[in-house]
């Protein structure tokens with residue numbers, strides 16, 4: 001149940017966060033007026049990608065809404081997954097060393113022997129006589145009890161064939177609640193006190209492995225086999241009211257902002273490159289006249305206002321040129337850093353449980369609180385533990401944001417690049433004429449769906465890697481023992497391993513995509529509003545270009561006296577510009 005609920009939760013949160021991201025994008029996109037104002041001050045804005053550059057140029061109301069949407073995503077990432085959590089049960093138990101006589105004797109115990117109470121002795125005796133105990137070999141018994149949390153069994157009779165001088169059928173007994181430093185050290189016998197904990201653990205694990213095959217001695221008695229009181233496992237699925245309330249509150253605030261955006265944001269913003277091109281074709285931007293071959297680089301280097309004709313030099317740019325160096329560095333350094341940290345923690349985790357092969361780790365399972373996979377430094381208290389367990393989710397969300405930003409840059413540039421080769425209608429938020437509507441997801445489906453699956457999958461793996469570990473302890477009578485019950489953070493090595501593999505593949509894919517090349521038929525403008533507007537000065541007669549399929553290229557023109565041509569988006573025939581020719585745009589002929 002926990003598995004399916006968490007898959008569902010992750011699917012929902014992915015959708016919710018995508019919707020929130022989309023709204024943030026709409027809000028932070030500039031309106032045409034804001035673009036014009038910025039251009040008038042020789043500044044440019046970002047179109048079609050998530051960016052903070054635009055925040056300097058948009059209204060306070062929208063900045064506030066943007067911030068609320070952004071901030072409300074943080075608790076969602078940190079808490080959504082722990083709104084529902086499962087808890088295990090652990091049983092305290094008595095181990096009682098008995099001789100075979102214990103089963104024949106009709107004796108009723110009226111005094112405690114060893115540390116077990118009269119009640120337990122009699123109950124075990126009765127269960128044994130009634131055949132209510134299960135017969136396990138020594139090896140099975142050691143495996144069953146050699147774990148941190150014994151959940152499927154309680155009291156156990158360790159049957160020996162030796163006798164002592166008092167002729168008692170009960171030779172020794174002990175109450176065991178698992179709070180001892182090594183939760184099952186009784187199995188290993190004594191004799192290694194003073195060794196460091198890890199060594200003791202090692203010795204005990206090894207002892208169990210060896211002794212199981214040959215000789216097992218408890219309290220000086222050789223154990224032949226065990227009779228185990230098998231009980232039903234009492235696991236539990238719970239939800240936290242406080243966390244639910246926080247999640248509901250931030251979701252509600254997100255919903256309000258989204259509704260407000262749909263309702264009150266009357267002036268359309270230029271969300272996609274298609275929106276910007278349509279707007280600039282319909283109403284060309286006077287500040288970018290005469291620089292029709294401008295690239296983002298030209299604009300950044302302040303060659304904006306020089307307005308000279310520029311020779312066309314076709315170049316097949318790498319995809320990575322579409323995003324800034326800063327963006328690439330931030331994303332990849334962070335990703336590689338986090339993967340490195342993950343590898344370090346994985347080795348620590350494997351040390352913690354002393355298992356170093358993948359098959360054995362796989363058998364421990366995803367997200368299961370097993371033997372020792374509990375973080376010993378975890379904070380206490382449900383909220384603090386929750387935040388600690390979900391920290392990786394928050395980090396992952398941030399990484400994904402930067403990763404997705406890279407793809408948005410590269411694929412936005414690809415969309416632009418295609419206009420140099422094919423005639424296509426513009427992709428806009430509110431289509432008119434032959435315009436196409438925008439994708440449901442921000443990127444083309446061929447990229448959006450794999451990215452979404454990867455992100456959802458990684459979040460799920462993270463939720464299985466480090467998770468809330470809740471263990472309800474029951475005492476040897478089967479009563480709930482609140483004092484010894486634990487709520488902490490557990491980890492699963494195999495899930496961490498899988499997450500690292502998926503994350504590593506994602507980083508490599510991102511970089512590999514950067515080494516693909518664009519076609520050389522159109523300048524690389526990236527998301528730069530000024531360079532986009534420079535390419536949108538169509539011939540005067542082409543006033544409906546924004547509603548029709550368009551293509552970028554050299555527009556037909558009388559062989560000019562100055563030999564300078566003009567390139568732009570147009571619904572008319574266009575040709576690929578000629579390498580080495582000069583191109584600009586003149587006020588008289590081109591609006």
Ligand SMILES: *[C@@H]1O[C@H](CO)[C@@H](O)[C@H](O)[C@H]1NC(C)=O
Pocket residue numbers: 110111
């Ligand atoms: C236990 O029972 C035996 C007889 O079965 C009796 O002799 C003995 O006194 C009893 N002990 C206690 C502590 O009641």
Ligand SMILES: *[C@@H]1O[C@H](CO)[C@@H](O)[C@H](O)[C@H]1NC(C)=O
Pocket residue numbers: 130131132
């Ligand atoms: C085990 O004990 C229960 C009563 O607690 C009894 O009903 C049942 O028959 C016993 N099982 C066996 C196999 O004797």
Ligand SMILES: *[C@@H]1O[C@H](CO)[C@@H](O)[C@H](O)[C@H]1NC(C)=O
Pocket residue numbers: 103135136225227
């Ligand atoms: C338990 O099984 C062993 C053999 O595996 C057998 O010798 C022993 O008698 C059995 N004990 C009981 C109480 O059934």
Ligand SMILES: *[C@@H]1O[C@H](CO)[C@@H](O)[C@H](O)[C@H]1NC(C)=O
Pocket residue numbers: 165166167
């Ligand atoms: C021990 O028990 C056996 C039978 O159960 C009996 O024959 C023997 O006398 C007892 N020995 C002592 C010292 O009580």
Ligand SMILES: *[C@@H]1O[C@H](CO)[C@@H](O)[C@H](O)[C@H]1NC(C)=O
Pocket residue numbers: 017018021022025048049050400401404405408442443
């Ligand atoms: C967020 O929105 C931007 C712009 O619309 C888009 O490019 C990006 O893919 C989206 N990111 C996520 C994480 O969905």
